[in-house]
Amino acid sequence: MGQKIDIKNLNFSYGDKKVLKDISLSFNKGKFYSIIGPNGSGKSTLIKNISKMITPSLGSVFIDHQDICSIKNKNLAKMMAVIPQNILIDYDFTVFEIVMMGRSPYKRSFQDFDSEDEAIVERYMKATNTWDLKDQLITNLSGGETQRVIAARALSQEADIILLDELTSHLDIQYQIEFLNIFKSLKQDKIIIAILHDLNLASIYSDEIILLDKGQVIAKGSPREVINKENIKNVYHITVEIFENPISQYPYIIPIV
Ligand SMILES: Nc1ncnc2c1ncn2[C@@H]1O[C@H](COP(=O)(O)OP(=O)(O)OP(=O)(O)O)[C@@H](O)[C@H]1O
Numbered sequence: 013m014g015q016k017i018d019i020k021n022l023n024f025s026y027g028d029k030k031v032l033k034d035i036s037l038s039f040n041k042g043k044f045y046s047i048i049g050p051n052g053s054g055k056s057t058l059i060k061n062i063s064k065m066i067t068p069s070l071g072s073v074f075i076d077h078q079d080i081c082s083i084k085n086k087n088l089a090k091m092m093a094v095i096p097q098n099i100l101i102d103y104d105f106t107v108f109e110i111v112m113m114g115r116s117p118y119k120r121s122f123q124d125f126d127s128e129d130e131a132i133v134e135r136y137m138k139a140t141n142t143w144d145l146k147d148q149l150i151t152n153l154s155g156g157e158t159q160r161v162i163a164a165r166a167l168s169q170e171a172d173i174i175l176l177d178e179l180t181s182h183l184d185i186q187y188q189i190e191f192l193n194i195f196k197s198l199k200q201d202k203i204i205i206a207i208l209h210d211l212n213l214a215s216i217y218s219d220e221i222i223l224l225d226k227g228q229v230i231a232k233g234s235p236r237e238v239i240n241k242e243n244i245k246n247v248y249h250i251t252v253e254i255f256e257n258p259i260s261q262y263p264y265i266i267p268i269v
Pocket residue numbers: 026029031049050051052053054055056057058
């Protein structure tokens with residue numbers, strides 16, 4: 013389950029506003045994909061379409077050749093975990109309870125959680141450095157701590173597809189790197205799709221990058237194919253120099269100011 017995602021001729025509008033225009037993309041297991049592009053270019057809207065949070069105006073998203081509209085939400089949650097951009101939790105759940113919710117697609121009720129679920133939750137809470145927060149109320153955490161807890165919950169879902177909508181936005185540089193390393197280390201069994209604003213991080217971590225602008229795919233391919241002066245000028249309207257990172261050999265961008 014969750015070996016391949018195919019997006020075919022996807023269009024999406026909010027009311028009269030066309031936000032995604034004829035997008036066709038494929039994502040395969042074992043790869044880390046980044047979606048990059050300027051503010052308002054449609055990145056989150058694309059992720060929301062892939063995760064069935066919203067429904068395409070035209071076109072379709074398929075997982076393993078099955079239209080996601082025909083997949084029940086509970087089954088979809090076993091295939092796909094989403095870490096959203098804005099996390100709003102108003103309820104007084106403890107951190108442990110929030111992460112345990114990641115196991116609910118496999119259960120009929122809260123009472124069904126067993127020692128295996130607890131072991132899975134503990135493993136991912138330790139990996140995301142949230143175990144020490146387990147008895148705290150989620151409402152009392154900082155933005156970065158909350159994001160780490162939500163990542164632990166998504167990992168506990170043990171889904172084959174992980175969608176990260178700007179996971180790194182609240183995280184300091186240490187956690188940005190730690191998290192991207194966690195997802196990279198998991199990628200051989202999964203499809204990871206991350207929205208990233210930091211083009212240098214996208215370059216280091218991605219097998220493939222998708223560059224969006226005004227709701228259209230402007231470029232897709234390896235970091236070397238996508239991160240070039242012309243594409244960056246075209247889309248972000250800035251002048252950059254591109255060097256080869258001496259350690260990783262990936263393209264490294266420096267804005268010329
Ligand atoms: N719920 C909504 N109703 C109406 N318009 C929306 C809604 N959500 C997003 N939009 C508009 O759709 C466009 C694309 O938004 P989206 O959030 O997908 O962009 P993004 O590339 O993720 O941006 P950012 O980098 O700023 O997060 C924007 O012009 C935005 O104003």
